Amino acid sequence: MKYFIQTYGCQMNYSDSERLTTVLKKLGYEECDHYSKADLIILNTCSVKQNADNKVYGLGEPFEKLKAENPKLRIGITGCAIRKCTGVRGECKEDIFRKMPTVDFVFRIKDLMQVPDILQKLHHVEGGDEIKDLLHYFNINPTIANISQVFIPIMSGCNNFCAYCIVPYARGREESRDMSEILDEVEKMAKRGAIEINLVGQNVNTYKPNDASPDSNETPFTQLLRRIDAVKGIERIRFYTVHPKDMTDDVINLYGELKSMVPHLHLPVQSGSDSELKRMNRFYTVERFKDLVTKMRKKIPHISISTDIIVGFCGETEEEFMESYNLIKDEKIDLVYVSKYSERPGTLAQKEQKDDIPEEIKKERFEKITEIMKSVSFEYNQQFVGKTVQVLVEKVYKGYASGKIPEFKMCRFKSDDQNLIGKVVNVKVDKAMEWCLEGDASI
């Protein structure tokens, strides 16, 4: 039997899909490269960017048609769209069963250990007994596609209730993995060839494991970063996501001190207006965000700062929007993940505020933020022209090898050599565009 997993959303979801892959392989499923060949399709959803009614939860072809062509096909949904329960249709009440009549089962990601039982019912597959007994889904070894760049969850859930966000309802409250368990995973990955570690969690600065050093003056997250930096073979550490209210000076102080802290930070501001941040329930001011950017630039002047912006949030005035626009321009934020607000059932914003900004205005604001970001990014990228950058190769396609430099910019160079994937290559940049750099490799 063949499976196909479609993952949407953040790095946490991609990391979860790696653990899901392990479970499916233990049950004897084999991966296939297109959903039309699969007997099992699992959608790992994101309700932050999409809602369940969006066409995006299809795969370009109606599931009815795929099921008519392959009667064995079963469809499952996990991720942030699943909040209430885990089970097959008829056994548990999840709204998605009503909205999507072709879905056969759903599971909350924390119930991943129940997937073998579910698939035994649906496909009569055997195995996976050792998974059923695990206490937490983090204990399932991930199946890593690209060993040079590894995503490691350090915590799950969130204690913040940002007005627009479904995550605390979908994933529950924060739970941190023990530091010893994370370090063990990092060491194993480093031995297999990992170069870049991406630590993921909804709010990494409030990481609170049971085994942090009680005598340290530093936060547990800082302790963790120091210990990962000391692991042989690890050259780059990135982390997602940081909440501006919780970012601490001890983490900032590691920039420029630890060899593997990359000159890039993703610091999601969401809005450049204090009044809007208040309605979003974000609990910091724009000044706080600017202070953090200034502190980071004092440590590393050329650091790349990326952020998230939501446009068209409930009641967003033109003045509030322009504050976001000006923040990106004035603080020179060189990468913005911009999204148009849309309501998520069950969130504070849906219950207490009005999604009252017309779609065309949301679209206009989206485009304006994209335009200013492109101009800041273009300017930022010019600094690399004539310099040699280190590209960690992710892909070799149509005559070009490409990958990210430490500053999180994509860089490509001419090559057909598939063996370069996972290697760090020095590239002399001769061209800088809005979205990427280009140059010649010295191999």
Ligand code: SF4
């Ligand atoms: S910090 Fe806010 S936006 Fe991030 S996961 Fe938690 S509730 Fe959602």
